[in-house]
Amino acid sequence: METKLVQPLLLVLVVLSIGLVSWLSRDKNEEAVFKKLKLFPRWFKFVGLFIVICGVSVPWIFQGLLVDGGNHLGSIYIIFGLFLICFSRDKIEDEMSNIIRLKSFYRSFGAGVVGFFFLTYIENSISDDFSQLSADTLLAVILGFYLVSYYVTKSKIRSAE
Amino acid sequence: MQNRLKIERAIKNLTQDDLAKLIGVSRQTINSIEKGRYVPSTVLALKISKIFEKPVNEIFELEDSD
Numbered sequence: 495m496e497t498k499l500v501q502p503l504l505l506v507l508v509v510l511s512i513g514l515v516s517w518l519s520r521d522k523n524e525e526a527v528f529k530k531l532k533l534f535p536r537w538f539k540f541v542g543l544f545i546v547i548c549g550v551s552v553p554w555i556f557q558g559l560l561v562d563g564g565n566h567l568g569s570i571y572i573i574f575g576l577f578l579i580c581f582s583r584d585k586i587e588d589e590m591s592n593i594i595r596l597k598s599f600y601r602s603f604g605a606g607v608v609g610f611f612f613l614t615y616i617e618n619s620i621s622d623d624f625s626q627l628s629a630d631t632l633l634a635v636i637l638g639f640y641l642v643s644y645y646v647t648k649s650k651i652r653s654a655e
Numbered sequence: 656m657q658n659r660l661k662i663e664r665a666i667k668n669l670t671q672d673d674l675a676k677l678i679g680v681s682r683q684t685i686n687s688i689e690k691g692r693y694v695p696s697t698v699l700a701l702k703i704s705k706i707f708e709k710p711v712n713e714i715f716e717l718e719d720s721d
Contacts, residue, residue: 586681590683591681591684651692
């Protein structure tokens with residue numbers, strides 16, 4: 495019972511600390527808040543990367559954490575880490591990078607919805623049971639697609655100079 | 656939309672990096688504006704016009720296709 499309580503409490507603690515850190519590091523200039531997207535500070539990107547690496551590696555190192563042979567706990571950490579990477583600032587964050595971010599979110603969300611219908615259709619056409627794509631897979635695909643889209647667009651701009 | 660950013664920059668002897676630092680954007684943003692791949696916001700256009708001490712419509716010009 496106690497161990498069941500620890501994880502939700504830990505999650506609440508993490509969410510509250512993220513909220514506190516972003517509130518403390520908020521832009522004091524109210525006008526600037528409306529001009530730019532609200533993002534986490536840049537160092538959150540490295541924290542996110544660390545969490546993703548932990549999510550990938552830890553349950554595989556400690557086999558006991560694998561549930562039915564699957565890395566379910568790890569996938570939650572991977573999603574959380576990807577979320578932090580996606581929502582943290584770049585070194586220079588300006589209006590063009592804000593637009594690239596919005597376009598990437600638009601593309602990744604669209605791809606996620608289309609992918610959801612497509613993969614569910616494929617899965618149901620090859621198996622007798624009706625099963626849907628799990629939420630963690632879908633979120634990981636959307637966040638991953640966003641990162642790829644954002645950095646590919648930025649590198650295209652850089653290479654077109 | 657056409658622009659005279661490159662010419663104005665040459666007159667003032669500014670590099671893309673100098674201009675980017677002056678208005679607080681990345682060098683890639685200045686490059687994209689110059690090549691017509693990115694249309695700046697009103698705020699950014701006004702910042703650029705302030706640097707070059709010229710009205711916005713002398714730096715940026717609408718095309719027939721706009």
